[in-house]
Amino acid sequence: MRKLGLAVALLGGLTAASLAVWQAMRRFDDASTATAGGPSAGVQPGADTPPETTPVRREIPKVDLSGETNLATARLQYMTAAHQFQVDPRTDGWDSEAVAEQVDAQLKLLASCIAQPKPGQLEKLDSLTAKGFACSPLRPADLAKVWEKHGVAVARSAAGAAKAPPVAGGLADEVAKAFGDFASAEGAGASFKTIRVENKEGVVSTVSYFQASRRGGGRTLQLNAKWNCRWRLTQQNQPPRLELIEVQDHEEIDASLPAGALFSDVTVAALGGNPCFEQQLRRGLNYWVQCVDFSYGSGIAERYGMAIGDVNGDGLEDVYICQPVGLPNKLLVQDGTGAVVDRSAEAGVDFLDHTTAALLVDLDNDGDPDLICSMFYHILILENDGQGRFAVQADVKVPEWDLEGLTAIDVDNDGDLDLFQCVGKAEVGKVPFVYYDARDGGPNFLFRNDISSSPPGEWKFTEIAHDVGLSRDNYRQSLAAAWEDFDNDGDSDLFIANDYGTKNLFRNDNGRFVDVAREAGVLDPGSGMSASWGDFDRDGHMDLYVGNMFSSAGNRITTQEQQLERLNPTVRALLQRFAKGNSLFRNKGDGTFEEVGLEAGVEIGRWAWSSLFADLNNDGWEDIYVANGFITNDKIDDL
């Protein structure tokens, strides 16, 4: 009571002046009411910030995420902190991020010792631990082989999280014991990604994903685990010290492969014979945006895709590569040796326009793949003459610039392929952007193929999204569409991966589409970038894998209590989910799905783009490959 009283008194002293003024103002208010008949209607006080030269002290509004009004602030705050930009976590109130930064530095040291467990290195570990350090075996001995084929063996620790007894010899001994075989390896590496940080009165608990690998003697070994650590914060500005390590979900992949890996890179052999490889394709967007200026609409975060098809009917697959504005798209045709030849100019498809997506599909059913290119405001459609030369047949103009995923499907079963074009950002945003529930995107388009009723040379396409029910909830910044008959009723349903929000699953009911994402359990709030269908568990129903964003910093921040108390629970859950990563939905066969990505171990696809099922090792089971990474620049971040 006493303490509180004193505080109030102090506060009173400090604010006496402002209170007096406040009263004076009230008086004026009353007076103005009396003399001038009150403020005029329609005048909204406080709508503008007065631009006085003398600063006026105003109360800074607390960030409140519960209403729709502060969402922009919330998003900024989230994005800014989550990705650290140049925000100093210590001065900007992200206490836990400051700790995470220190933990990260300590784990880096530990990782470097694991990768090189040599005398001289290992001694450094003494500074890492606190008194009474305890840990479970860093490489559990109770490994059981769960799978082995074609030189690849997967073994897992049977125990969940092992007991962690105090260890006499300290961390250095444990590392030497567990990772001694890394000392003589050719390429050894280890890394941690910390996804949880909890700081309770100087005791810090963290959860990190641990990965390590080594090569040598024709073998590659990969270790995956989750390390739960406890740290003690001793003094200000001193790094935290480890008290406890508990290793969980330990997995070892032991591969003896003739080529050293499952895949090898044959890019140079396939492409190197073309000048465009060294001159154009070898360089990325960081370089080219310095050569093609803004006046063409260039952008450093733009993205471009590709299409595969046999353009000249020789039975060999060819490739069309989309390129940023100012660089010619590339048609690369196989030469019979596995290498490709640049035929872009002769084929008439070396477009300099910004081209995001392309398809090689037979639109006129004449047996050769035609070419479709999604550009700014244009979907360009070209006919193949059968020899791999193309001529423009239609220039489908759309009032949107941000054309993303392009797919073809015969939506009306009339025997020709129609086109579904996803649109991301809108040309004209109609509603405010909401980070976790964006509905401000451009509309996706469904173009019906009317070539059979078009005059020659003027292929017609008619937009019919509305007619088939696809104009509902159609403004969600869609990046990718994935067609599949998920309910095994014989027609193609449509899943749409939307950025910044929930997804759509349009069930095809005799040609009308009904969004059943909610009932089916695949709303999957997140930053969707792609989707893929495959029956991963071989139960006869197509399952769904969705590429989303994973951010370890995002994971840490959105699980902080001090952040959470300001959020409404729904938004909190959404924001946490937004950083979680990819989603795997198991099709239960009754029209609904259950999310199994975490148990299946496929959530951490990082900042994922294409995330696809494919049976990479021909064992009859669909594997997954994820392309990821957002912006790599010369200034490195460590998120």
Added chain:
Amino acid sequence: MSQRNPSLKFKLDEPSDFYDLIKRGHSFSGRERNCCFLNVQGRRFADVSAVSGIDFDDDGRAISFVDWDFDGDLDAWLVNRTGPQVRVVRNELPKNDQDFLEVKLQGVTCNRDAVGARVTVHLRGDGHAPLMRTRRAGEGFLTQSSQWLHFGLGQGAAIEKVVVRWPGGGLEEFTDLAPNGFYQIKQGAGKAARFTPPQGLAGLKAQPLPMEKLEAPPRSLLGGLVPVPALKYRTWDGKDANLDAQSGRPLLLVFWASWCEPCLDELKRLDAAKDELAAAGIDVLALSVDGVSSAAELATHSFDDPKSAAAETERRLNEAKDVAHALVQRLNLALPSGMASTRLVDGIQLMLDESLARVTPIGVPQSFLLDARLRVFGVYRGAVDVRSVLSDAKMLSLDDAELRARAVPFAGRWHTMPFKDVILHVATSYLNQDFVAEGIPYVETHGDRLAKCPSYAELLMTVGDRLLAENKFDDAAQWCRRATEVDGELQTAHHLLGLAEYQLGHSKAAARALRRALELRPTHVGAQRTLAWILATTPDASVRNGEEAVKFAERALDASAGPIPDPIMLDILGAAYAAAGNFRRAVEVADEGLRLARERENNELVLSFEERLKVYRSGKSLEEGIATTNVTVPPPEKKP
């Protein structure tokens, strides 16, 4: 802060900091390694990324699967944001270890590509549901994979049957397919045709290919054709000269420094090529940047007193000039040369920063090819290749559209060449970044082109705003008036015009402009304040209106209600009451203002309020009393 280009349809709702940081070379979840998960028979997947050989640290985007070499397993083509933009990776699965089946469909009554068809492969004694693939056109992110459907069958599989469900209905069953074969199935043919895959595709040599080294291109052509302002450099005799005092011919502007070894070679080479350049109609100006950055540094950091800073800057620049000049003489250079100024370098840098998505600081040696209108076309980082300059200069004679069409790194065809002029952003950047002296003539010179850009009125208004800040009220009024003429709805322009007119003593025009500003935005406190003050204090009886002054002053006070009112706001309200003849309220308000001023220990204000009180107590309005008091009238504000 540099402005982004709103007209360029960027990802506008991203935090603006985001693009700014990326532009300045920061990463954002960069160098992430692609992930590869192995399906362990439908249970937990194993993360085999490190074993896969495809855990590239590229900024990966598209993945297309294809059995490129027809050896029965899936290879892939990858597209990245970083370089290499394309990778081809070969699946190294040992031969004959696992079985496979590949099927290509051909529709007859359905679409020819049979997109939407589902193929199921029933394996004998397998204990699982049949394997399923659906023929798709477009999947993943911006990707289309091969139209061959690929099935891994595991070891020693026996195919019981293959069922094709064609799009639009119709099942066909095939029992004639064997493992490890490629088959073409035509709708309705009743039987699968074995396909003999082409041979000799498997010989590609594997070779690791690291991510590109991130660096700036040696040569960039700027198709935006944005001019720089008439920036100044210094001649060897210490005089300022304008960049545009050139001859109406293209100019190769070369930056060098006496301490830069490659620059000296560069100067010698250019000197040797000067006749060739002259014959091609190209002027050369080689400017030393000696002292440029250190002088700028000094001016901003070392001295509190601007005069000393300027003097020291000048001294150092002269010192640097002597060193550079001595070098020019020693090398016996006949090339026109001189000293660059910090503003010259910064002025070009600003233009580049607004034109390109990456900020690359200007270094030495670096050269620029400008056309006769000072439009920057060529940027040459490092030693400049004279042949490049000659061929680039030839392009300058093309018309703008043709020039833009060709000013890209490689040949190709445009379907629709986009053009979003960035000159307005450049102009705005000059005005906002302390290049007012250069920026205003820039806006005048390029008015026709700027007028075609969206937000032209805002630009004119920004000029007015800058002039207002420099107390150039006449000019400010003119620019703001032009802004209102271009866009009558631009509230801030009317407001600024009002302020400028007020400062010029044109209370009638000021009141008119402010009333218009308040029509457009009735809640604007700044306009309310200024208008109230004018209505209360103007000597022009036809404008003066005490009642209205009170109304606006009260609204402004209401709207700015915070814990502490601005004493000047109280001063305005007091003056309004006095003008309306309500001297009792005028005194009350001025009293309150006086108290506030005392609390803040603002002596000037205290004095002012004391004078006000004398006037009001004598029953005079401020306008009447002002002549008898010695206190300056506080300008309501400078900025809207």
